[in-house]
Amino acid sequence: MSAPRTPAEVVAELNDLTVWFPSPAGMVRAVDGVSLQVRRGETLGLVGESGSGKSTTGLALLRLVDPTSGSVRVAGQDVTRWSRRRLRALRRRVAMVFQDPQASLDPRRTIGASIAEPLVVHRLSDGRAARRRRVEELLDMVGLRGDLADRHPHELSGGQRQRVGIARALAGEPDLIVLDEPIASLDLSVQAQIMNLLRRLQRDLGLTYLFIAHDLAAVEHMSDRMAVMYLGRIVESGTPAQIWREPAHPYTAALLSAVPVADPQVERERRRIILSGDIPSPVDPPAGCRFRTRCPQARPECAETDPVLAEVDPDHRAACLFAGAAVRAMRSP
């Protein structure tokens, strides 16, 4: 996503980022040319299926993976080549909430100790008593009782554990919180609680989020702007309303049509765009447009030109040679 139309402060920025991993089968191009900006106070949503590179993109913002090329900027500083020691400061600026709160909390430590860890590492509160007060304040912010600080993770429900994960992310007062599938392993009724909590915290504290999920409806609900990823690239970006009402990339249209709606009448009448086959290997992505091997509207030109993310409407971009027209053709009977 390129230059913002409003001069809002950019908190974090990726420029033409690539992250490649060696594997026995060859180089895995997990992220292959992604540029995005996250502005202060907004939620940028990143949606994609498995293998799209969305999680690796999030990890790159914390430098939890090393970029192969391109740059990562956080709070105005280029952190692409920062040493391990300097990265400690970055980890305070950018916090992360993971999908599985069970796996991200140390089972042997109390909830209080887990939440206090960033306070200790970044020397944010002096003395046990002050830390304890801060931990209870953080628990209160995420809707948990202060006395849960003395419990262990296994004594909590999945939803409570995810609230603890959020409290810990808030502890260092970060500029950006990367939320990687924060609701995917929760029950439906608990998902709604966590989404409401995240939005309330954002309003109250002016937080900035990168919300990463495979759940298109959740991303649309949470985001101010969103980007759709496929095979290591952003294929479309815009506001949730633009993406929902007028998807310009055939992949976005197929994704939208695949999401089931809890209305039997709508489901009976809708015509799904069923994609054939599976996502290709990121070791050997198709030449030209990466989506062309599954695209119902692929034409010979698509094998020759790798389409760039180009504006189709103000603030709405798509990487398709036939953006808009291809989707209209797919949707017409």
Added chain:
Amino acid sequence: MSEHVLAIEDLTVTIGTRRGPARAVAGVDWSVRPGETLALVGESGSGKSMSVLAATGLAPRSARVTGRVRLLGTELTELPEARRRRLRGRHVGFVFQDPMTSLNPVLTVGRQVAEAGEEHLGLTRRAARSRAVELLDLVGIPSAAQRVDAYPHQFSGGMRQRVVIAMALICEPDLLIADEPTTALDVTTQAQIVELVADLQRRLGTAVVWITHDLGVVAGIADTVAVMYAGRILEQGPVDAVFGAPSHPYTSALLAARPDPAAGGGDLVTIAGAPPNPLDLPPGCAFWPRCPVRGDARCEHELPPLVPVSAGHQVRTFYPRRVDEEAQ
């Protein structure tokens, strides 16, 4: 009523745990007819999977199962285990969430699909193999004749699930049990699998019991739906009735909890708290502690009955709203 493929009545499952008995399923009734899809929905711990596993004789050893289960008119609970296993193998196909729980990693997919045909239909090895190729082709495995000799790890998650469906279909089962079969798959792959099962069902007339937490999937596939909570059915009926006029506060809340992109971005409807511990269930309505309506002391202390609200549509409540009366 032998026209039901599977009918369960007053099914109750109690599981012995170190901390005492856990009531996983309590007094559940449902049935499914040929060509029909019954969706069982609920959150984790609602008993949706356990009710089906217990009905088909696959509950864990520590479970005590009571109630009546009729598969094609035969009362399963009175049969010796060997006969029950044979009936199940011949008439019921299973597809679980993780295809690798059903697949043996060291056998070719063709062998695994063929094996069930040899065991339950008495096909020769050769006939079973050619039937396996036909089925792999039917479920949409490209170049099935070549890939029949490939191993599970050479397939993607969606393709593995297709192989499991082929395995489930080789005996031309009267009933297909699909337990969260698309939960681990991407949404575009889910759409492929849903379409595949619906198509096979139309062609083969199979009855399907589809267990899921995804109300969107239910809306697309189900004829009838049962909403479960803490081991009991809270609401059941034709999918249009239950989704169009949800009569239990839990059903309404679940339907409203999903973000609806068409509705804009206000706060979502939530259900406070979390589902109850099956070791320590409340005495009355299990949903009462979280219920937005909250009824009265009766709801807190007595179990509400399942009562009809419209044709085939029942809800567990003391205070039913007669939907059909309101409509008149």
